[in-house]
Amino acid sequence: xxxxxxxxxxxxxxxxxxxxxxxxxxxxxxxxxxxxxxxxxxxxxxxxxxxxxxxxxxxxxxxxxxxxxxxxxxxxxxxxxxxxxxxxxxxxxxxxxxxxxxxxxxxxxxxxxxxxxxxxxxxxxxxxxxxxxxxxxxxxxxxxxxxxxxxxxxxxxxxxxxxxxxxxxxxxxxxxxxxxxxxx
Amino acid sequence: xxxxxxxxxxxxxxxxxxxxxxxxxxxxxxxxxxxxxxxxxxxxxxxxxxxxxxxxxxxxxxxxxxxxxxxxxxxxxxxxxxxxxxxxxxxxxxxxxxxxxxxxxxxxxxxxxxxxxxxxxxxxxxxxxxxxxxxxxxxxxxxxxxxxxxxxxxxxxxxxxxxxxxxxxxxxxxxxxxxxxxxx
Numbered sequence: 001x002x003x004x005x006x007x008x009x010x011x012x013x014x015x016x017x018x019x020x021x022x023x024x025x026x027x028x029x030x031x032x033x034x035x036x037x038x039x040x041x042x043x044x045x046x047x048x049x050x051x052x053x054x055x056x057x058x059x060x061x062x063x064x065x066x067x068x069x070x071x072x073x074x075x076x077x078x079x080x081x082x083x084x085x086x087x088x089x090x091x092x093x094x095x096x097x098x099x100x101x102x103x104x105x106x107x108x109x110x111x112x113x114x115x116x117x118x119x120x121x122x123x124x125x126x127x128x129x130x131x132x133x134x135x136x137x138x139x140x141x142x143x144x145x146x147x148x149x150x151x152x153x154x155x156x157x158x159x160x161x162x163x164x165x166x167x168x169x170x171x172x173x174x175x176x177x178x179x180x181x182x183x184x
Numbered sequence: 185x186x187x188x189x190x191x192x193x194x195x196x197x198x199x200x201x202x203x204x205x206x207x208x209x210x211x212x213x214x215x216x217x218x219x220x221x222x223x224x225x226x227x228x229x230x231x232x233x234x235x236x237x238x239x240x241x242x243x244x245x246x247x248x249x250x251x252x253x254x255x256x257x258x259x260x261x262x263x264x265x266x267x268x269x270x271x272x273x274x275x276x277x278x279x280x281x282x283x284x285x286x287x288x289x290x291x292x293x294x295x296x297x298x299x300x301x302x303x304x305x306x307x308x309x310x311x312x313x314x315x316x317x318x319x320x321x322x323x324x325x326x327x328x329x330x331x332x333x334x335x336x337x338x339x340x341x342x343x344x345x346x347x348x349x350x351x352x353x354x355x356x357x358x359x360x361x362x363x364x365x366x367x368x
Contacts, residue, residue, distance in 0.1 A: 004247035004254060004328040015198045015206060017222040020300055022199060022206050027249060035326035037249040038201040040224055042300070063188035064298040065209060065221040070188060071298060108343065110351045112297045114248040114255060115262075116204055116226070119297055121351070142219040144188040159292065167294045167305070167351040174358040181365040 004030050006037070019043075019078065020117075042119035046089040047076035049107065049172045050099060050126035056149035057176065058097050058129070059169070063144065072148055072158055073169045076121070085109075085122035094132055095139060097147055102128025107175070112167060121168055152176060188214045190221070203227075203262065204301075226303035230273040231260035233291065233356045234283065234310035240333035241360065242281050242313070243353070247328065256332055256342055257353045260305070269293075269306035278316055279323060281331055286312025291359070296351060305352055336360060 006027035015022040021041040029035055050058035061072045077092035079085060086104060094100055107123040139145060150158065155173045158164040164173070190211040199206040205225040213219055234242040245256045261276035263269060270288060278284055291307040323329060334342065339357045342348040348357070 006247055006249050020222050030328050038204050039250050063190055065190050066223050066302045067298055110354050112351050114251055114350045118250045144214050166298045167296050170294050171355045174362055178358050178362040
């Protein structure tokens with residue numbers, strides 16, 4: 001492993017928000033020079049690759065202000081302080097989709113934007129889905145989502161159309177296509 | 185498509201940096217209530233799934249201040265104003281790895297963190313690699329990277345060890361595994 005560590009000389013707090021904090025770190029580089037790093041702090045999140053008994057992928061469509069458009073994504077939600085990722089995953093699945101899973105297995109975790117953010121997503125695979133609630137989904141008060149269940153074939157078309165257009169959802173689809181060819 | 189559009193009432197500029205800008209938008213929700221959206225603006229990026237003639241994946245290890253650790257990633261770089269993603273991809277490949285590609289094909293694009301950021305990554309597949317430069321890589325003055333060439337088997341071990349730990353690189357590996365099983 002290389003030793004390119006950058007030591008923090010000074011941290012300037014720029015913004016403390018509801019979801020993200022922003023800071024600028026002055027750092028010492030490996031060559032002794034200094035530079036600035038613009039950093040976004042995020043609590044982390046979970047996302048679910050949830051398959052119905054008909055092998056459809058459970059997704060939600062929602063408006064994303066950062067993009068200025070609605071996209072269709074796998075269910076996801078922020079980690080709450082003191083809550084384990086698996087508990088968050090079970091809670092988010094139920095709140096966003098009305099499903100409860102008989103099995104909920106950890107797949108992988110990854111950083112979404114390591115160049116500027118520490119957001120990490122823990123991915124779980126949910127199977128054996130049972131409908132818990134057909135009522136209005138219990139979301140945060142400023143969240144509006146529409147449930148979708150799509151086949152892999154439909155998902156590939158939605159990627160072409162850029163209605164599926166985010167990293168975690170595209171990764172989930174390739175993961176499922178790989179597992180399906182591999183015969184698992 | 186649903187109509188959950190959120191209209192901007194007011195934009196508060198929080199920070200304008202070298203790589204990211206941060207703003208908080210006051211918005212009208214579909215139910216008529218108002219809320220705040222914390223948004224990070226980013227110029228976008230390209231990343232390369234680059235395969236050597238020995239079917240190794242070209243990667244770079246670098247320290248990521250946001251994560252406080254070094255990780256191994258596929259080559260990537262920010263879009264420059266007025267530069268097309270394909271030109272950026274060819275330039276970044278040469279600058280970060282010393283390789284030039286005979287073929288450079290668009291694969292997919294995705295938003296990395298649609299909940300708070302507009303960063304989009306355009307993924308290209310690079311094949312027919314030729315060494316252009318064995319000299320010191322021409323990087324930005326505050327970038328320090330170490331070239332690695334890893335097989336898919338090694339890449340899976342590096343994911344287990346969390347030395348590969350970011351969305352674009354994990355997506356690239358699943359993409360290659362899928363293509364390889366599919367026989368393309």
